[in-house]
Amino acid sequence: MKTDQELPETQVSRTRAVGWLLQRLTGVGLVLFLALHFWVQHMPTGFLATAEEYRTIMRELGEADPGFAGAVAEGKIKEALPGEHVITSRKVLERLQNPLWKTVDILLLLFAVMHGMNGLNNVLGDYIQRPLARNIVLVSCWAAALLLSLQGLVSIMEVGNW
Amino acid sequence: MGAWLLHRLTGLFLVVYLVLHIMGLRSLADPASFEIYVTTYRNPLFKAAEVLLLGTVAFHAFNGVRIILQDMFFRSDRHKLLLYGVLVLTAAVTLIGGYPIIYPYFIAPLLP
Numbered sequence: 001m002k003t004d005q006e007l008p009e010t011q012v013s014r015t016r017a018v019g020w021l022l023q024r025l026t027g028v029g030l031v032l033f034l035a036l037h038f039w040v041q042h043m044p045t046g047f048l049a050t051a052e053e054y055r056t057i058m059r060e061l062g063e064a065d066p067g068f069a070g071a072v073a074e075g076k077i078k079e080a081l082p083g084e085h086v087i088t089s090r091k092v093l094e095r096l097q098n099p100l101w102k103t104v105d106i107l108l109l110l111f112a113v114m115h116g117m118n119g120l121n122n123v124l125g126d127y128i129q130r131p132l133a134r135n136i137v138l139v140s141c142w143a144a145a146l147l148l149s150l151q152g153l154v155s156i157m158e159v160g161n162w
Numbered sequence: 163m164g165a166w167l168l169h170r171l172t173g174l175f176l177v178v179y180l181v182l183h184i185m186g187l188r189s190l191a192d193p194a195s196f197e198i199y200v201t202t203y204r205n206p207l208f209k210a211a212e213v214l215l216l217g218t219v220a221f222h223a224f225n226g227v228r229i230i231l232q233d234m235f236f237r238s239d240r241h242k243l244l245l246y247g248v249l250v251l252t253a254a255v256t257l258i259g260g261y262p263i264i265y266p267y268f269i270a271p272l273l274p
């Protein structure tokens with residue numbers, strides 16, 4: 001088994017440099033996308049339902065679907081507390097109706113997955129020396145990135161109508 | 163060294179969370195499952211965890227920006243100062259962003 005030292009030096013350092021650069025580029029993008037994501041999904045803005053809005057949404061969805069009403073009756077879907085802002089499917093749908101928001105969410109997904117899996121690969125590369133093991137890690141990280149991206153894309157694309 | 167380790171640990175933690183998060187979003191396909199999914203995240207324990215998650219992201223993000231800027235523009239005698247800046251910004255964002263998150267669960271019940 002060849003070690004790092006025995007491989008052509010340029011080859012090892014080039015893959016590592018690409019990983020290093022990719023981490024920085026995706027990191028910069030994530031600052032913007034994560035800030036937006038936090039603002040719309042975790043802060044009390046119109047992108048979440050107020051307690052009153054959530055009560056209406058629960059009632060309407062319950063009337064349309066007995067399964068939904070059942071989940072409410074069993075306490076699996078809970079009313080909002082006073083002053084609470086709730087993430088809810090209808091508000092997500094409204095937001096994703098806008099192509100710009102849908103694009104932002106897709107970019108957030110792809111950047112986060114790439115940054116996360118490339119970061120994982122960079123970390124593991126620090127502790128794993130054998131070239132074969134390194135290649136297995138590299139391929140696994142990118143395979144995981146591909147699967148996660150596809151799964152996330154399906155979820156996003158199913159919401160809204162384009 | 164401490165900052166390096168913390169950056170690495172927060173990064174790995176966020177990867178685990180990201181995978182769970184993306185898998186959880188499959189429930190968006192059906193309103194009832196999505197509301198059930200969201201409801202499991204709406205209790206005092208998870209609201210506290212949400213603020214911790216915010217703190218984790220905020221540290222990793224500000225520290226990541228510090229690493230990038232430092233590599234490009236700053237002499238090493240400025241690095242300590244930049245790190246303090248990261249800690250202050252992390253604390254500020256976590257407190258300011260965390261307040262509305264925990265308000266209905268921990269603060270409103272205490273008010274008369």
Ligand code: HEM
Pocket residue numbers: 020023024027028030031032034112113115116117118119120122123169170172173174176177180222223224225226227229230
């Ligand atoms: C605003 C958001 C973010 C910024 C600015 C950012 C920035 C960075 C930077 C610059 C690095 C390279 C560190 C180095 O080379 O020493 C890094 C590493 C890493 N990031 Fe992020 N990141 C962000 C969000 C995230 C998120 C959401 C995740 C999880 C999915 C994540 C996971 C990782 C991992 C696993 C590493 C590798 C850690 C290491 O090499 O020690 N990051 N990040």
